[in-house]
Amino acid sequence: xxxxxxxxxxLAPRRGGKPAEGQPVIDRAFALLGAFDSDHRALSLAELAQxxxxxxxxxxxxxRSLVHVGALERLDDGRYVVGLRLLETASLAPRxxxxxxxxxxxxxxxxxxxxxxxxxxxxxxxxALLIERLSALDASPVAYRVGGRLPLTxxxxxxVLLAFAPVAVQDHAIGAFEPGQGPDGIGTAADLRRMLAEVxxxxxxxxxxxxxxxxxxxxxxxxxxQEVVAALSVVAPSTGFAEAGYGPAVRATARAISRxxxxxxxxxxxxxxx
Amino acid sequence: xxxxxxxxxxLAPRRGGKPAEGQPVIDRAFALLGAFDSDHRALSLAELAQxxxxxxxxxxxxxRSLVHVGALERLDDGRYVVGLRLLETASLAPRxxxxxxxxxxxxxxxxxxxxxxxxxxxxxxxxALLIERLSALDASPVAYRVGGRLPLTxxxxxxVLLAFAPVAVQDHAIGAFEPGQGPDGIGTAADLRRMLAEVxxxxxxxxxxxxxxxxxxxxxxxxxxQEVVAALSVVAPSTGFAEAGYGPAVRATARAISRxxxxxxxxxxxxxxx
DNA sequence: ATGAGTGATTCCGATGAATGAAACACAGAG
DNA sequence: CTCTGTGTTTCATTCATCGGAATCACTCAT
Numbered sequence: 001x002x003x004x005x006x007x008x009x010x011l012a013p014r015r016g017g018k019p020a021e022g023q024p025v026i027d028r029a030f031a032l033l034g035a036f037d038s039d040h041r042a043l044s045l046a047e048l049a050q051x052x053x054x055x056x057x058x059x060x061x062x063x064r065s066l067v068h069v070g071a072l073e074r075l076d077d078g079r080y081v082v083g084l085r086l087l088e089t090a091s092l093a094p095r096x097x098x099x100x101x102x103x104x105x106x107x108x109x110x111x112x113x114x115x116x117x118x119x120x121x122x123x124x125x126x127x128a129l130l131i132e133r134l135s136a137l138d139a140s141p142v143a144y145r146v147g148g149r150l151p152l153t154x155x156x157x158x159x160v161l162l163a164f165a166p167v168a169v170q171d172h173a174i175g176a177f178e179p180g181q182g183p184d185g186i187g188t189a190a191d192l193r194r195m196l197a198e199v200x201x202x203x204x205x206x207x208x209x210x211x212x213x214x215x216x217x218x219x220x221x222x223x224x225x226q227e228v229v230a231a232l233s234v235v236a237p238s239t240g241f242a243e244a245g246y247g248p249a250v251r252a253t254a255r256a257i258s259r260x261x262x263x264x265x266x267x268x269x270x271x272x273x274x
Numbered sequence: 275x276x277x278x279x280x281x282x283x284x285l286a287p288r289r290g291g292k293p294a295e296g297q298p299v300i301d302r303a304f305a306l307l308g309a310f311d312s313d314h315r316a317l318s319l320a321e322l323a324q325x326x327x328x329x330x331x332x333x334x335x336x337x338r339s340l341v342h343v344g345a346l347e348r349l350d351d352g353r354y355v356v357g358l359r360l361l362e363t364a365s366l367a368p369r370x371x372x373x374x375x376x377x378x379x380x381x382x383x384x385x386x387x388x389x390x391x392x393x394x395x396x397x398x399x400x401x402a403l404l405i406e407r408l409s410a411l412d413a414s415p416v417a418y419r420v421g422g423r424l425p426l427t428x429x430x431x432x433x434v435l436l437a438f439a440p441v442a443v444q445d446h447a448i449g450a451f452e453p454g455q456g457p458d459g460i461g462t463a464a465d466l467r468r469m470l471a472e473v474x475x476x477x478x479x480x481x482x483x484x485x486x487x488x489x490x491x492x493x494x495x496x497x498x499x500q501e502v503v504a505a506l507s508v509v510a511p512s513t514g515f516a517e518a519g520y521g522p523a524v525r526a527t528a529r530a531i532s533r534x535x536x537x538x539x540x541x542x543x544x545x546x547x548x
Numbered sequence: 549a550t551g552a553g554t555g556a557t558t559c560c561g562a563t564g565a566a567t568g569a570a571a572c573a574c575a576g577a578g
Numbered sequence: 579c580t581c582t583g584t585g586t587t588t589c590a591t592t593c594a595t596c597g598g599a600a601t602c603a604c605t606c607a608t
Contacts, residue, residue, distance in 0.1 A: 023565095024339050024342075024565080024566090025299040025300065025565080025566085025594095025595075026299065026300075026303055026336070026339035026340060026342075026343060027339065027342070027343060029300055029303070030343040030344075030345065030359075033363045034363070036363060036366045037366065038366065041366050041368050041372060042368070044555075044556090045555075045556060045557090046554085046555060046556085054597095055596080055597050055598080056555090056556080056557090056597085057557080057558085057559095057596080057597055057598080057599095058595080058596060058597060060556075060557070060558095061595080061596085062300070065298050065300035065301065066300060068300075068301070069300060069301060069304040070304075071304065073369075078555090078556075081366075081367065081368050081369075082363055082364065082366045082367040082368070082370075083367060084367060084369060084370055084396070084398050084403055085304075086360055086363060086364035086367060087364040087367050087370040087371070087403070087405075087421060088403065088421050088422075088423070089307045089308070089310060089356055089360060089364075089421075090356065090360035090361040090363075090364035090365075090421070091364075091419075091420055091421020091422070092310045092311065092312065092315050092355075092356045092421065093355065093356040093357060093358060093360060093361050094315050094316070094355050094356070095347075095355075095358060096356075096358055096360075096361040097361070097420060097421060098315060100420075101419075101420065104408070104409070105409060105410060105411040105413075106411070108385070108408065108410070108411075109411065111382070112386060122358070124344075124358050129358055129361070129362065131361075134378070134382065135378070135379060136379060136382070137379040137380070137382075137383065139379075145365070145375075146365055146371060146374075146375065147361060147362050147363075147364070147365020147366065147371060148362075148365070149362070297594090298594075298595090299565090299566075299594080299595085318584080318585090319584080319585060319586095320583080320584065320585080329567080329568050329569085330568085330584095330585080330586090331567080331568055331569080331570095331586080331587085331588095332566080332567060332568060334585075334586070334587095335566080335567085352584090352585075549608100550607105550608085551606105551607095551608085552605105552606090552607085552608095553604100553605085553606085553607100554603100554604085554605080554606100555602105555603085555604085555605100556601105556602080556603075556604095557600105557601075557602070557603090558599105558600085558601070558602085559598105559599085559600075559601090560596105560597105560598105560599100561596105562595105562596090563592105563593105563594105563595090563596085564592100564593105564594100564595085564596095565592105565593100565594085565595075565596100566591105566592090566593085566594075566595090567589105567590105567591085567592085567593090567594100568589100568591105569588105569589100569590105570587105570588085570589095571586105571587085571588075571589105572585105572586075572587070572588090573584100573585085573586075573587095574583105574584080574585085574586100575582105575583085575584075575585105576581105576582095576583085576584095577580105577581085577582085577583100578579100578580090578581080578582100
């Protein structure tokens, strides 16, 4: 490691750089893309380099490649933003827009009836990823953003996804649970475990949280065959939250989406396609 | 080439491969991602290699890297699909979900009122890219898919985007126009040019097409400041198409979105943010 | 003007990551 | 059994990648 072996006299300017470590180009490229978040949608080269931990000259070269393929776009002021090309290919993700496209019309109807936030989320590893959110103009503000991640141990959709996740995932979540993270009524890991069992038994989850704002939520699982692939929920301010009304609506909608998914699957599986 | 120059005795197996050409890794990686389309959402390694024109072993290595960062996911049967990671970062594209998030509530209302397809599209080079589509369960089928591309010279949104595009883009489209591509009433390049002028003057576009199904459409521009950044439209079956009703609704909604965009811009521009 | 400061860009030698033909393993079909 | 088609591993070769330093571009305070 020590470059002392430049031997006598640093005649050679030691120009050549050494790739920090066996770090594939793809990793670094996506590290660049990972530098963007909801609070930093436009980044200068310097920010890009700093936030991704990549030397400036390398960051520039990579960013140019990404612009070339359309993954990034360059603004007039020189800053970079995420490009449309990503949206284009991302829309082909079966668990993302694929799921979304069949769920959307039903979510529309649910939204039409409730006029409250309607959420659709899937599980990715130990987090939930918000696929779609419908909100009214005059709706109460919520923190959850489409494309954003949220914890499994709180939020209705999270609890549903966790309840039907592989045991390993559940254990991980229960083990890592720290009191205070969960919604109201879940103080300890034991509470969480009990809650998950309850969710499985009733096939839906109620959630109450008072932390940022007082919000109530009902969530239900969306299935493709036997497997739970997503969770649907309605989130509404506690004031005037009609559990009795939203609960059945959410569960019915979730089942409708599940049925449609299964039909689509059957239709796609049978005949030779392509 | 003839490999006769193996000279005397093929002792050396000639293993080493030569990088086809000065082709950055990023380009190849996105060539892999580009192998997916709406008819091929799951691809085997062989398909992936063939469709992207990359040797199998290289495709495998790249695909693994992409799986590692979450851009691809691997199904149980070994096939690859687009992963959630892409959706996550793609949701940060200002011209994509950024625009979408402010437009959505208004689109919801428009959809609520009309119960017809509501489309939001932006221009990317010489094509339009569909950012969002709201459709009813019982709606007439349309070919346009979220994340998909559609020509500028047909479809209401396309005409609006083209009408307000830089002159170079317009000339390119008019030059490349071939009779028969456009909607009903546009037969020649001259017709197209005249239509674009009319769109600019009236600040909206009507479209009639009978090709796949008889569809009518009204589209209006969405502006951020002076610049047209997107187009909004309602698409409905010709039967019972109430132009008089949809037209104003679409235009009013487009203006509402524009106003909101401008306010957001002002809000974001003024105070120092991060 | 002058200089200081910031950020984007170019240069370029050294080097190791990327490359792909070939070999291998396995599966199903004929 | 052979044969065709998979996915996978190996490995000698080499060219694309790497990043420190120099350069350019631009702003702002003096």
